[in-house]
Each structure stands twice: as structure tokens, then as C-alpha cells.
Amino acid sequence: MSHREMPVEKGLDHTLQLLREGYDFMMNRKDKFHSRVFETRLLGEKVYGLVGKEEAELFYDEDKFVRKNAAPGRVQKTLFGKGGVQGLDGREHRHRKKMFMSLMSNDTLQEIRQLVRKEWNHLLAHTEKELHVREASQIVFTRVALRWCGIPFEEKKVSDWVDELNDLFEHVAHIGPKHWKARFFRNKAEKWLEELVEKVRAGKETVDQNRLLYHFSMYKDAHGNFLSPNIAAVEILNLLRPTVAVSVYVDVMFLAMRDYPEEMKKIKSQGKEAGERFIQEVRRYYPFFPFLAARVKETFIWNGYEFEKGKLTLLDLYGTNHDPAIWKNPHLFDPDRFINWKETPFSFIPQGGGDFEIGHRCPGEWLTLELLRETLDIFIHDVPFTFPKQDGDIERNDIPPQPNMIINII
Numbered sequence: 001m002s003h004r005e006m007p008v009e010k011g012l013d014h015t016l017q018l019l020r021e022g023y024d025f026m027m028n029r030k031d032k033f034h035s036r037v038f039e040t041r042l043l044g045e046k047v048y049g050l051v052g053k054e055e056a057e058l059f060y061d062e063d064k065f066v067r068k069n070a071a072p073g074r075v076q077k078t079l080f081g082k083g084g085v086q087g088l089d090g091r092e093h094r095h096r097k098k099m100f101m102s103l104m105s106n107d108t109l110q111e112i113r114q115l116v117r118k119e120w121n122h123l124l125a126h127t128e129k130e131l132h133v134r135e136a137s138q139i140v141f142t143r144v145a146l147r148w149c150g151i152p153f154e155e156k157k158v159s160d161w162v163d164e165l166n167d168l169f170e171h172v173a174h175i176g177p178k179h180w181k182a183r184f185f186r187n188k189a190e191k192w193l194e195e196l197v198e199k200v201r202a203g204k205e206t207v208d209q210n211r212l213l214y215h216f217s218m219y220k221d222a223h224g225n226f227l228s229p230n231i232a233a234v235e236i237l238n239l240l241r242p243t244v245a246v247s248v249y250v251d252v253m254f255l256a257m258r259d260y261p262e263e264m265k266k267i268k269s270q271g272k273e274a275g276e277r278f279i280q281e282v283r284r285y286y287p288f289f290p291f292l293a294a295r296v297k298e299t300f301i302w303n304g305y306e307f308e309k310g311k312l313t314l315l316d317l318y319g320t321n322h323d324p325a326i327w328k329n330p331h332l333f334d335p336d337r338f339i340n341w342k343e344t345p346f347s348f349i350p351q352g353g354g355d356f357e358i359g360h361r362c363p364g365e366w367l368t369l370e371l372l373r374e375t376l377d378i379f380i381h382d383v384p385f386t387f388p389k390q391d392g393d394i395e396r397n398d399i400p401p402q403p404n405m406i407i408n409i410i
């Protein structure tokens, strides 16, 4: 196959531009170079950028890319933790991923909806008028996650869990004290869970054997060995942390309800399917997880471009969800675009693409949808509210976005 020159961004390093441009960084380069494949430099390293559907398919080709050593250290030390499923490849990854996927049965999803309703009712019973959507959903989802995973907790400790789990994803992109606080919380939470896993294994903690804490404590890897208590703790946090992170989607969902009131009317009058389209458009339109990282497994040529072994490669999730080649008027909020929409594994990728079982696609995608469905249902049908005057702005470089919506319960 013939060689083509990959467009290369000139300059020593573009990390500052990334911090400034945030979610637009990759799309800006795609537009500047008129190319969905380009090269730039970040944190002193040569990096390939990919935007688009075919490019996503390439990124998920296990023969071409690996996840080992791809996530930057600061992301591992806050968001992911070391030794978790995100950094595994091949057989080891599939084996561990199976564990995650086995947790996402219909029964689980139904239970999640019941827990969400119960916890929202509990919180709303103690709410006078003003409700901070982000904070409230963080509390609700923390309680849901702890119960679902079977983690024993004392009522008085719930607010500590809320703060700590929240810090693990809120401050990934920050530098300085906020980053260090997130690292401190990760170490603390991992240590506490490690001790719990050890007690479960030794039979010193009586836990529900149908719950995730028990499953992960007793899980054996592809070689038939228990996970180290630390890695078991990392994986339990891989369930707790993102469940609480769905509060970000709830926050932007309320922003959409305020900015597109006609959509709320549609959901009220047309029911479930309109609600479903609204949730999908919230996940497509608003930014959350900006891009994914992998490394080139062996040097290869794709569409004439050479990808060099070992080089870091980023797939733009936000840009692919706003790619005009896939989405008509991508910068319009339009839930009706999902009417007769044909789902494909690589065009709509807010939580990653490809196959759940084989690849790294988010195993929590169905669970995320259930958390959002039940929350939307409660606030559309059961809890009347108004929006007081507020900004609700989203900065392009605030990762994750922080509209911090407030509502008044009537």
C-alpha cells in the first residue's frame, strides 16, 4: 500500500492548547488539517489523533492497538487505579471483562431502577424547596452503588463516600491541590476496600454472596488465582466511581430540560420513547469523556498512513459524536435524530465503541441508561419543579462539565 504523509502539527508541545481548548482540541485539528488522522505532541510525546467512525473501528482493532501503558500516570492515579481492567489486553482482559459483563443482567438493571427510585424518594422527602441537582444525584447514586455492590456502610459515613468517589472523577484534568486530594482519596478508598476484601476471603465479614463485593473478592483470574486485594479494590472502585459519575449526565440532562422545554412537553405527552431519545441526545450532545488512549501494537499502514509501534494514539469520543459525516447538524440539540436511528458500534460512542465482551466498551452503559431513565421519569411525572434564574454554562475546557443546575421543588 502506498504511503501518505500524515499531517503533523508543528511545535514542541501542545499540552497547553489541550488544556485551553478542552473538548474542541481534536476537532480543531481535524478541521485545520482536513484530516481525521493527524499527529501532534502532548506531554512531550508524539501522539496520533483519530476522529470519526472508521477511525474508531481502527482504534478498537486489537491486532493494531493495546491499552497497556496507554493511560497517563495522573489518570491512573486518580480515575482508573493501577492494575484495573482498563489497562489489560487480550485473554486477560476478556476474562476480567466477563466478570463485569456478568453483573449487567436484566435482574440487576431492574433492581437498579428500584434502588434509584427508593433513594430519590428518600432524598426528596428531606428536601424543602431548592435542590442542587449534581449534589443530590451524587448522594442518590452513591447510596445506590454501595447497596448494589453490597458494601457495608454507616449512615454517618455516606457523605464521606460521596465526596471521595466524586473527587476521583471530578479532578482528573486538574493540576495541583485538587489532583493531589483525588490521589489521597484513591489511596484511602483502595486501602479500606483491600481490608474488606481480605476479611470477606477469610470469612470475617458476613456479606451477601449475591453481591458484587463477594463476587470480586472471590473472582479468580485467567490463571486461576485470586486477584491481589489491591486489584480487587481497584475493580470494586471501577463500579462505585462511575455509578456516581452518572450525576454529571443528570446535571446536563437538567440543563437540557431547562434549555429545551419543548422536549419536556414531548416526553410528557409522547411517553417512554421520547424520553429515550432525549437521554440518547443528552449523551451525544454534551461533553463528558473526551477521548481514549491506546498504543500502537506493531508498526502498520492504514489508508496509506504509517502508525509506528509504541506510539500513543487518542480517539476523539466527543468529536466522533459531533462528526458531520455521521450526524446531521451535529451542534443542534435534536432528540428526534434518534427516530429510526440505526445503531452501529462505532458512530455513537459516548461510553466507547465496539463490542462489550471483547473490547473495552463501557460495561456500565446499560446501567447508566437505567439510572437516567428512572431519574427522568421521577422528575417528569412525579416531582413538579421550576428552574430559578441561573447560568448553567459549560466551559469547553471544564472536564467533566459543571453546569451545577438548581431546581425549586413546587
Ligand code: HEM
Residues within 6 Å of the ligand: 085, 086, 087, 097, 100, 238, 239, 240, 242, 243, 245, 246, 247, 248, 249, 288, 289, 292, 317, 350, 351, 352, 353, 359, 360, 361, 362, 363, 364, 365, 367, 368
Ligand atoms: C457516567 C457515565 C459513564 C460514562 C461517560 C462512561 C464512559 C466510559 C468510557 C469512555 C469507557 C472507556 C471505553 C474504552 O476504553 O474503550 C468506559 C469504560 C469502563 N466503564 Fe464506563 N462510563 C460510564 C458509566 C459507567 C458505569 C455506571 C460503570 C459501572 C457500574 C462503568 C464501568 C466501566 C468500566 C469497568 C470500564 C472499563 C472497561 C474495559 O476496559 O473493558 N462505567 N466507560
